[in-house]
Amino acid sequence: MRVGIGGTFNVIHAGHELLFETAFTLGDSVEVGLTSDDFAERTRPVPVRIYEERRAHLSRFLQRYGKPFEIVAISDSMGTAASSETLGALVVSPETVDMAEEINERRRSNGLNPLEIHRIRAVRGDDRVKISSSRVLKGDIDKDGHLLRPARIAVATGNRIKVEAVRNVFTQVFGYVEIVEVAADEIVSGEPVGDNTIEGAIRRAQIALERSGAEYGVGVEAGLFHVGRLGKYFDVQYCAIVDASGLSTYGHGPGFEYPPEVTKAALSGHAVGDIMSGMTGIEGIGHKSGSVGYLSAGLINRTSLTELAVLMALIPRMRPELYATR
Numbered sequence: 001m002r003v004g005i006g007g008t009f010n011v012i013h014a015g016h017e018l019l020f021e022t023a024f025t026l027g028d029s030v031e032v033g034l035t036s037d038d039f040a041e042r043t044r045p046v047p048v049r050i051y052e053e054r055r056a057h058l059s060r061f062l063q064r065y066g067k068p069f070e071i072v073a074i075s076d077s078m079g080t081a082a083s084s085e086t087l088g089a090l091v092v093s094p095e096t097v098d099m100a101e102e103i104n105e106r107r108r109s110n111g112l113n114p115l116e117i118h119r120i121r122a123v124r125g126d127d128r129v130k131i132s133s134s135r136v137l138k139g140d141i142d143k144d145g146h147l148l149r150p151a152r153i154a155v156a157t158g159n160r161i162k163v164e165a166v167r168n169v170f171t172q173v174f175g176y177v178e179i180v181e182v183a184a185d186e187i188v189s190g191e192p193v194g195d196n197t198i199e200g201a202i203r204r205a206q207i208a209l210e211r212s213g214a215e216y217g218v219g220v221e222a223g224l225f226h227v228g229r230l231g232k233y234f235d236v237q238y239c240a241i242v243d244a245s246g247l248s249t250y251g252h253g254p255g256f257e258y259p260p261e262v263t264k265a266a267l268s269g270h271a272v273g274d275i276m277s278g279m280t281g282i283e284g285i286g287h288k289s290g291s292v293g294y295l296s297a298g299l300i301n302r303t304s305l306t307e308l309a310v311l312m313a314l315i316p317r318m319r320p321e322l323y324a325t326r
Contacts, residue, residue, distance in 0.1 A: 001026065001027050001028055001088040001089060002027055002028065002029050002030070002031060002086050002087050002088055002089075003023045003024075003026050003027030003029075003030050003031070003087070003088065003089045003090070003091060004023075004030070004031045004032075004033065004079075004080075004081050004084070004087045004089070004090050004091075004115070005019055005020070005023045005030065005031075005032055005033070005090070005091050005092075006032070006033030006034075006035075006074060006077075006079050006081070006096075007019070007032075007033070007034070007035065008034070008035045008040050008043075008044060008048060008054070008133070009034060009054055009057075009058050009133075010040075010044070010046070010048045010049055010054060010133045010137070011133040011136045011137060011143065012057070012058070012061055012143065013123075013131050013132075013133060013136055013143040013144070013145075014123050014131055014143060014144050014145055015093065015122075015123035015130070015131045015132070018120050018121070018123055019091055019093065019120055020061075020062065020065065021065075022091045022118060022120050023091040024065040024067050024069075026089060026091065026118060027067070027088075027089065028067065028068070029067060029068040029069060029070070030062075030065075030067065030068075030069040030070075031069070031070050031072060031080070031084070031086075031087060032058065032062070032069060032070070032071045032072070033072055033073075033074040033079035033080060033081070034051065034054060034055055034058065034071050034072065034073060034074065035048075035051075035073075035074055035075075036051055036073045036074065036075045037050055037051045038075065039074065039075050039076065044134075045134060046133070046134045046137050046138075047137075051073065055071055058071060059071060077096075077099050078099070078102070078103050078106065081100075081103045081107075081115065082103050082106040082107055082110065083107075083110060083112070085112065087115055088115065088116060089115050089116035089117070089118060090103070090115045090116070090117050090118070091118045091119075091120060092117060092118070092119055092120070093119070093120060093122070094119060094120075094121070094122050097117070097119050100115075100117045101117070103115065104117070121320075121321065122320065123145070124145065124320060125141045125145030125146065125147065126141070126145055126146055126147045126151075126174065126175075126176075127141075127147055127151035127174055127215055127216075128173075128174075128243075128317040128318070128320070129151075129215050129216075129243050129244060129245060130245045131143075131144075131145045132245075140215075147174075147176055149178075150176045150177050150178035151170070151174050151176060151177045151178070151215050151216070152177075152178050152180055152212070152213075152214035152215050152216070153166060153167075153170050153177050153178070153179050153180065153214060153215070153216045153218060154179075154180040154181075154182050154208035154209060154211070154212035154214035154216065154217050154218065155179060155180070155181055155182065155208055155218045155219075155220075156182045156183075156184035156204040156205065156207045156208035156211075156217065156218070156219055157181070157182075157184065157204065157219075157220065158181075158183065158184070161290065161302050161303050161306060162220045162306055163179060163181055164303055165220070165303050165304075165306035165307045165310055166179065166218050166220070166306075166310055167179045168303075168307055169307050169310040169311050169314065170216075170310075170314075173311075173314055173318065180208075180212045180214050182207060182208045182211045182212050182217075184204055184207050184208070191223060191224060191266035191267075191269070191270065191271055191272050192221060192222075192223035192224070193223055193224045193225075193226075193233075193267065194223070194224070194225055194226065196223060197221050197222065197223025197224075197225070197236070197238055198221070198238050198240075198250070200219070200221035200223070200238075201219040201220060201221040201238040201239060201240040201250075202219060202240040202242075202248070202250075203219065204217075204218075204219025204220065204221060204240070205217040205218055205219035205240040205241060205242040205248070206219070206242055207219070208242075209242050209243075209244070214244075215243060215244050216241055216242070216243050216244075217241070217242045217243075218239065218240070218241050218310070218313075219239070219240045219241075220237060220238070220239050220306055220309060220310070221237070221238055222235055222236065222237040222238070222272075223235070223236065223238070224236075224258075224263065224266060224267065225255065232257055233257070233258070233263050233267070234255035234256060234257055235255060235256055235257075235258060235272070235291070235292075236252050236253065236254075236255040237252060237253045237305055237306060237308075237309045238250065238251070238252045238309060239251050239252065239253075239306075239309040239310045239312065239313040240313065241310075241313045241314065241317070247317075249313050249314065249315075249316045249317055250313050251309055251310070251311070251312025251313030251314070251315065252309050252312060253305050253306065253308040253309035253312065254305065254308065256292055256295065256296075258272065258291070258295075259279075259295075261279075262275050262276060262279065262291075272291060273285055273291070276291040276294065282294065289301040289302060290302025290303075290305065292305050
């Protein structure tokens, strides 16, 4: 069977290697669609070596697989796959699965049999972000995804408790991080309730990423959630994490109940921090041990509570093979 793959292959990295290994394992021969100079210039955000240089380098690299291959120039995303009568399958990355389906639709309309589609997993670096040629060229990682500088984590908050919690958890997971604080206007007014809390966390993460150019944007927001079975409101902290590839993951920490008068005031639009500061006499309580620190008699503080929410949001990134992540 003849198997097709395609790409720019400006820098051959670990993600490409998995693509090649899969194609040469499946096929007796492989057809590689290599983007033309014009196509690469139209679609790539970073400088790309000229076609002949990329072709020569790719040809030398592919000889290691010991099977026949052919490199053909392509000027669009479908390349020769939509019309080829010799291809039997395509090997694609998670980002190009939709294009493979479009190719098969075009083939059907052309009276050709659809191709088998084999999707490889996303190959990620030490920072759990997908390996790409642009990241290698920028000097963020090497071709195998090893970090060449700290992973940049942006947090949209002015609260030091949240910043330290994010730093603590990301350091444990990645080992080598740089935390960037991003100023963010108030995302939600008063004490958020229900889905407004989650929307606030997501918006904070997006703002952090947009304003920093970091690999990750992190947003943390706490709010009240009503549990109908109990007829009570619980304070729950949500974390949203967005990365430069567009992947978003979420998590939340434990929930606890405020004293009734605090909940009532919060539902009326007052900030919990202000209410609890007035009740306890601890000025700026939300920037210290937090309400949970006071209510739990110091057995848990806000930093620990926030760390749990951040860690929960990182879980799908720590075990990506078990989740439908791109």
